[in-house]
Amino acid sequence: MADNTPTLWHEFQKGLWQDIPPFRLVLGTCPTLAVTNSVINGVAMGLATLFVLLCSNLIVSALRKYVAPQVRIALYVVIIALFVTLADMFLAAMFPPISKALGPYVPLIVVNCIILGRAEGFAQKNPVAPSFMDALGIGIGFTLSLAVMGAIREILGFGSIVNIKLLGDWFEPWIVMILPAGAFLVFGGLVALVNYISHRKTAAGTNP
């Protein structure tokens, strides 16, 4: 992995593997489990979260010198809620089917730990540029995670990917994969896989 000097690239890439939200930080599991029954839903949810994360990190970072520490969480929540509401209205106006499929999970981005966690843990201590890169990396990592979850569940649960039939008629879809139980199974499997690969890397000495 990269060196430890906090370059912008470093802030960006850490979200893609080292701190990939659902699998390494185990944050944001609610949408990860709830809306990943297809690739499109997963990516839409990931992009909505990415948008909110980028905006809130930017604003929080820009305002970091003017914020009274006693009320910072309240401020962050207001800022996050602002962008979540915007994203929600945007989806309902422009993409009603996706808005319907995601249901209450777009408004629930407000309480997504990733966003508050990045605001509190990173953006409030760092300048705008690194905060932006941090949000971009974490957001893309989150989107990719949801896309992978969605892909596995869609392939096994519908025999298709992005609504394109992938497996022939011989394949009897595993209904369980579209159900909540399947989300937990896939999630557990992916956490195990990511940990396994990380441990192997650590053992090989590539990641001190």
Added chain:
Amino acid sequence: MTDKTADQTETKAAPLAPPAQPAGPSPDKLIVSSSPHFLNTESVPKIMHTVVMALFPAVAASVYFFGFRALLLVLVCVGSCMLSEYWMQKIRKKPVTVHDGSAIITGMLLALTLPPSFPIFGAFLGSFFAIVVGKQLFGGLGFNIFNPALLGRAFMQATYPVLITTWTTPRTIAEAVDAVSAATPLALMKFEGKTTPIMDLFVGNVAGSMGETSVIAILIGGLYLRYKGYINWKLPLGYLGAIAVVGGVFWLVNPAKYPSPLFHLFAGGAMLGAWFMVTDMVTSPVTPLGQWIFAICGGVMAVVIRLLGGLPEGVMYSILFMNAFVPLLNKHTRPKVFGEIKAEQS
């Protein structure tokens, strides 16, 4: 008494006053250690052999009623379970214990809970899930929280909900009726308000899961196991008793709407569950009070699901649900009353 026996028999014997019936030669002294307690591995194959024998009447009945496809499913499930166990133990770099026979019993039990027309690949997938997720991921024999066979069955229920509820009429009465998509007695009762003659249920001349239909075949096996001393009588008695009592209360309140307690006992998976799944020693409590609570709550729940829930049958979920409480029951029902035998050892 499914996947686990010899060591557990020993484990259970410890807190109870008279050691229940040690499976093999008794150990010289009481060894206190955390589970799993492999005290008496020589006798494991012997006990497993006995359980396989006990399941044999049910398998034979399923072949009689549903033809050789039933036998094929049993063989596929047993083979897949053994293969999965072998693979997982190789991958986990653990000693391979396929020969202890616990995987055979998991496979047999899983097969007996499937409909006769269930596809082969589904049987393989269910067996794989039962062993890999239900047993080996928890740490293998003795560490699993849930009964592996039932977990495999529950996975199949969620994965192939249509296939696993597609029943066939037994071939003994098939010639008159359309052989495909018959309804089980429980489904007939729940959705169409029809009851099935008790005698048909007792013999097994009804549609249903291959090994669950014939009450008499299961009873022969269960009583044989009881005679051999491998079954703790509290568990089947508590489970079946609770089903009869709760089913009976509903029946007395409204006999027109609810079926008789005998119907509850004989229909669906109640018998197979009570004799071979509730009694699984890995996934049932070790204390007498815990066993009573476990069995009775399970029975109550099975009837509640049957009569008030959305599904016609509740045995599988009732046992899995109560499995989850076993650690809690073990913790809070330590036998203080039986404290004469060195309470600190429990």
Added chain:
Amino acid sequence: MNTFTKMFLNLTVVGVVSGVILAVAFNGFDPLIRINKEKELKESIFVVLPEAKDYKVLEKTIGKDKLTIYEGIDAAGQPVGIAFKADGGGFQGNVGIMVGLNLDYLKLKGIKVLDQLETPGLGNRISEPAFEDQFKNIEITPKVEYIKNRKPEKPNQIQAITGATISSDAVVKNINNAVARVLKIFPKQEMLKLGEGTSPASAESKEPKK
């Protein structure tokens, strides 16, 4: 600047700015959201009343029972039937159905399942056309029924989805309940009068919506 002032300013400024942004965005998005919802409603009404080209909203309250129905109107301005929503529990959650009823109150014109959370691949087949189309021209007296594994024999029967009796049952039950409510609140005589062009005195008609 003391702490209190800073806190006060922080919250006020952020709150006011967010409020203003949201108000502006709402003004922009809300008409679109309304159009989407209306389009959805309209499409579902036109599916269950195939001849309809437009519809009227009729609302009526009897005691606490408030009911909204939609009267479908064809190209010539003649009423072709009424549509209403039927809600009720299914296997996992609410099953919401748009039901189209002939003006003679004898037969269904069609149904469309709008919301459902039934098991994918099993219960959710209630929203497939193959199941929905069965309800065309099904008689509602004495009530709609389902039978299993066989072709329907009577004019008030449909065939349940194999393996999904509970979901099929929910659809039929919700339709029967909703039909019963409509029959009670909008009795047949009134609707027949409506068909002759006289507006019922007790029903409050709204402007036709495009």
